Amino acid sequence: MKAAGQISRHVALAVGGIYMLLPVALMLAGSVTPTADILAGNYLHNATLDNFAQVADRVPLGTYYRNSILVCVCTFLLQVVVCVPAAYAMARLRYRGRDLSVWLLGVLILIPFQVVAIPVYLMFRAVGLIDALPALVLPFVGSAFSIYLLRQFFLSLPGSMFDAARLDGAGTPAIILRLVIPSSRPALVSLGVFTVTAAWNAYFWPSFVLTSDRAATIPFGVVDFVNSDAVTDYGPQMAMATLSVLPLLIAFLFAQRQFIRGLSLAGQAD
Amino acid sequence: MRALRQRSLPYLLLLAAGVLALMFVMVPIVLVVVLAFFDINLVSGAGTYVGLDNFRTEIAHDEFARSLRNTVVYGVLTVVPSMTIGLGVALLVNGLTHGKGFWRSVYFLPVATTLVAMSAVWRWMFHTDTGIVDTVLSPIFGVRDWLANPDLALGAVAIVGNWHQIGLVAILYLAALGSLPRDQFDSARIDGAASWNVFWHVTWPALGPTTIFAFITTVGSALQAYDVIAAMTQGGPLGSTETLTYMIWVRGVNYFDIGRAAVLSIALLALSLLVTAAQRTGYARRLEEGGTR
Numbered sequence: 001m002k003a004a005g006q007i008s009r010h011v012a013l014a015v016g017g018i019y020m021l022l023p024v025a026l027m028l029a030g031s032v033t034p035t036a037d038i039l040a041g042n043y044l045h046n047a048t049l050d051n052f053a054q055v056a057d058r059v060p061l062g063t064y065y066r067n068s069i070l071v072c073v074c075t076f077l078l079q080v081v082v083c084v085p086a087a088y089a090m091a092r093l094r095y096r097g098r099d100l101s102v103w104l105l106g107v108l109i110l111i112p113f114q115v116v117a118i119p120v121y122l123m124f125r126a127v128g129l130i131d132a133l134p135a136l137v138l139p140f141v142g143s144a145f146s147i148y149l150l151r152q153f154f155l156s157l158p159g160s161m162f163d164a165a166r167l168d169g170a171g172t173p174a175i176i177l178r179l180v181i182p183s184s185r186p187a188l189v190s191l192g193v194f195t196v197t198a199a200w201n202a203y204f205w206p207s208f209v210l211t212s213d214r215a216a217t218i219p220f221g222v223v224d225f226v227n228s229d230a231v232t233d234y235g236p237q238m239a240m241a242t243l244s245v246l247p248l249l250i251a252f253l254f255a256q257r258q259f260i261r262g263l264s265l266a267g268q269a270d
Numbered sequence: 271m272r273a274l275r276q277r278s279l280p281y282l283l284l285l286a287a288g289v290l291a292l293m294f295v296m297v298p299i300v301l302v303v304v305l306a307f308f309d310i311n312l313v314s315g316a317g318t319y320v321g322l323d324n325f326r327t328e329i330a331h332d333e334f335a336r337s338l339r340n341t342v343v344y345g346v347l348t349v350v351p352s353m354t355i356g357l358g359v360a361l362l363v364n365g366l367t368h369g370k371g372f373w374r375s376v377y378f379l380p381v382a383t384t385l386v387a388m389s390a391v392w393r394w395m396f397h398t399d400t401g402i403v404d405t406v407l408s409p410i411f412g413v414r415d416w417l418a419n420p421d422l423a424l425g426a427v428a429i430v431g432n433w434h435q436i437g438l439v440a441i442l443y444l445a446a447l448g449s450l451p452r453d454q455f456d457s458a459r460i461d462g463a464a465s466w467n468v469f470w471h472v473t474w475p476a477l478g479p480t481t482i483f484a485f486i487t488t489v490g491s492a493l494q495a496y497d498v499i500a501a502m503t504q505g506g507p508l509g510s511t512e513t514l515t516y517m518i519w520v521r522g523v524n525y526f527d528i529g530r531a532a533v534l535s536i537a538l539l540a541l542s543l544l545v546t547a548a549q550r551t552g553y554a555r556r557l558e559e560g561g562t563r
Contacts, residue, residue, distance in 0.1 A: 009362045015371045016359060016360025017377050019433060020377055026402065028321060086287035091522045095280035108295055114494050114515045115539045116298035117523045118531045119305060123298070125312070154452055170278055203386040204496045204515070219386045223501050226390045234394055244387035252382040256375055263381055264441045 009226070021261040027245065030238030039236045051239035058215050058230065059221055061243065068217040071136045076192055078141040083191075084184075086142075087150035088176055092162060105151075108144035114204065120210045122210045136217065146191055147264060153187035154180065186261075193255075193262025200248055218244040276506040278521065302539075305532035312526045324529035336509055337517045340424060344513055348430035352488050353472035353481070355432070356439025361469075363440070364447045373417035374444065378437040385434050392430045393417070396502070420510035423503050429499045435491060439484045444535070447473075478557035482549060482555050489545050493538060514538045 029043040031051055037043065055061065089095070090102055140146050160248045161183070181188070203219040210220050225240045252259045296468045306324050329333050361482040363373050380388070395402045403426075408414040416426040450473070463471070496515045499505060505512040505520065512520070516533055523530030548554065 005365075006367060009366055010369065013359065013376075015363055016355070016436075017373070017376045018435070020380055022402070023388055023391050023395060024322070024379065024383065025346070026395065027388070030391075030394070041400075041405075080287040082290065085283035089280040089283040093280040093283070095277070097278075104291075108291060111295060111299065112490065112538065112542055114496070114518060115535050116295060116302060116541070117518065118528060118535055119298035119301035120294055121522065122291075122301075122305075122310075122528065126315075138290075139294045142287045142294065144291065153377050155395065183422065197382060199386040201386070202518075203384075203500065204494070207496075207500065207519060209502065219384055219497075220435060222384070222390055224385045224552050226393070226501065237390055238396065241379070241384075241387040244384045248382050249379070252379065256371075256378075258440055259382055260374070260378055263378075264438065264445065 010072060014030065019118050024245070024249075026116055027238050030234060031242040033235060033238075035233055035235035038238070049236040054233070054236045054244070055225070055239045058236075059240070061221075062071055063213060064216055064218045064221045067133060067136075067215055068200055070133060071217055072196045074133075074137045075199045076195045078137065079146050079195055080188065082141050083143065083146045083150055085176060085179065087147045088154055088172075088180055089145070091151045091154035093172070105144055105148055109148055113139070117205065117208055124209055130209050131211045131215050132209075135213050136199075136202075136206060136215065139205065140195075143195075148194065149191060149194075150184070150187055153184055157183060165199065189258050189264040190265055193258050194265060197248060197259075197263060277551060290343075291444045300311045301540075302532050302535045305528055306536055308529055310458050310528040312528065319423070320529065324533050328533040333509060333512065333517065334534075336513045337514050337534075340511065341493065341495075341513045341541070342481070343414075344424055344428055344431070344495055345489060348492050348495075349485065349488045351428075353431050353484055356436050356484065357443050357477075359436065359440040360443030360447055363444060374441065377440050380434050381437045381441075383434070386501045387498040388434070389430055389498045392426075392433075392498075393502045401474075417503055418507055421506045423507055423510045427495070427498050427502060430502065434498075435488060439488065442484050442487075443477065444482050444515065446477050450476050468507050475557070482554055482558050485554075486549060490542075493541055493545070512544050514541070 026043075030038050032047045032049065033043050034046060034048060034050065034242055037045055047135060089107065090098070124130055129135045157180075161179065162175060165179050170178070200217075202217070203223065204235055206217055206220045207223075210216050212225075213221070216224070222240050222244050226237055307319060307321060309320045309323070310317045359377055361375075363370055363377075366373070396404075398404065398418065399408075403416065404414045407563050413419075413422060416422040494515050495513050496519065498520075499511050499513060499516045503511040505516055514537060518531050518534045518538065521527045521534060
């Protein structure tokens with residue numbers, strides 16, 4: 001009776017699992033199958049890397065990857081530099097206007113970036129930063145969500161830890177560098193997973209500020225490619241999609257726990 | 271001197287974040303309202319005050335009502351299935367003796383993928399007759415060619431939207447189920463309560479805060495739906511998948527009509543705030559408190 005219950009659970013999950021995995025499986029299989037075979041439904045019969053070669057011929061893959069990596073790394077590092085001190089002040093220091101700043105943080109989290117995209121777009125246009133990497137990074141550096149996430153973590157650290165450091169005569173900058181950052185590894189890993197995933201997969205904002213391949217990230221390249229004259233080249237399309245999805249997919253398989261933690265915290269702000 | 275430094279330090283730490291928040295959220299929010307009253311020529315950079323003209327033309331236009339309706343319909347088509355299926359998956363996985371981690375990963379995998387790239391894959395899956403959706407579903411249900419059909423295209427977009435976020439909802443519920451106090455279940459079981467009763471009177475109220483959080487998350491992504499539409503339907507056919515966020519891009523970046531894009535942005539802001547307000551009232555409030563007993 002109990003075993004039957006367990007088996008029916010597995011069966012139900014497997015049925016839903018088809019919905020979850022089929023698109024990824026089709027993409028991976030399609031990426032190594034010639035377009036003619038894909039159209040005939042013969043996946044993997046004549047496996048080849050030709051689709052990837054075609055993609056590499058037609059689009060500047062190196063530029064896409066370089067831009068994507070730069071955007072991810074810069075967004076994360078700048079977020080640490082900007083958000084850690086702010087979150088520490090809001091969690092641990094007393095100052096006039098503290099309640100106001102915490103309240104404001106709560107409000108800022110609620111505002112979707114899509115609402116302010118038009119004016120931010122005009123601002124970047126006005127200073128000539130359209131189609132440039134800083135435009136893809138700067139709006140997300142002072143992320144209210146990241147500050148909120150870090151602040152929650154700093155609040156949970158034991159107060160005695162900070163008191164001891166202060167008694168030893170450590171100043172606030174020293175406390176942040178030598179105490180807060182080393183003991184916040186789990187929070188920083190969560191933040192990293194969330195920020196890098198969001199930056200790597202972002203398409204809405206890039207579709208505002210990108211106009212050419214110069215500063216284009218991979219998702220922009222995928223859409224550009226899919227809607228170009230390659231619109232019926234399904235093999236190369238699957239290869240292009242694979243090139244976008246695979247790096248994070250591999251990272252996910254190796255660091256599942258960090259991914260699940262980081263992304264499940266992602267809820268509120270995007 | 272030292273005292274002054276001590277007192278100004280918190281503000282120094284907040285400075286960078288404050289400047290960025292001002293530049294990229296607070297000033298733009300004010301700007302978006304101001305822009306709605308102007309006719310902006312992007313080439314010359316000149317703006318003319320036009321009063322409520324942008325509101326009048328945009329709101330009177332069919333596309334406005336349509337994108338508002340599509341946004342709400344898409345919200346219903348993604349929030350309800352994502353939350354029920356996500357909860358179902360979490361309950362199924364939570365009751366497993368073996369393979370918990372495996373199924374958790376399977377369902378979470380789509381969350382880590384590039385949605386816009388996967389939408390290109392889904393577009394192929396929905397391809398007329400040769401795509402897997404038509405080859406499998408059309409003999410059974412008689413529906414085919416989803417992306418060319420104004421009655422089905424938004425449903426297709428929702429199928430992809432759900433695919434991408436069910437795992438996230440499931441993970442949120444799984445985490446909550448794992449931290450539920452055991453003693454409540456044990457006492458319920460000693461009382462001999464049926465499992466449905468245990469779920470309804472013990473589990474569901476205890477999951478309240480997670481339900482609210484999952485609701486806010488899924489509604490948020492419904493309001494911001496863009497990637498799938500851009501890669502799969504581009505608003506078509508016949509505008510049947512044009513949502514508010516997609517129309518902000520169409521008006522602002524495609525047609526350079528900044529004033530009307532600003533009106534749409536205000537509508538999106540209003541919808542977002544409405545959802546937040548709803549979260550603080552009625553049943554939502556009771557759910558939220560249910561968990562803190």
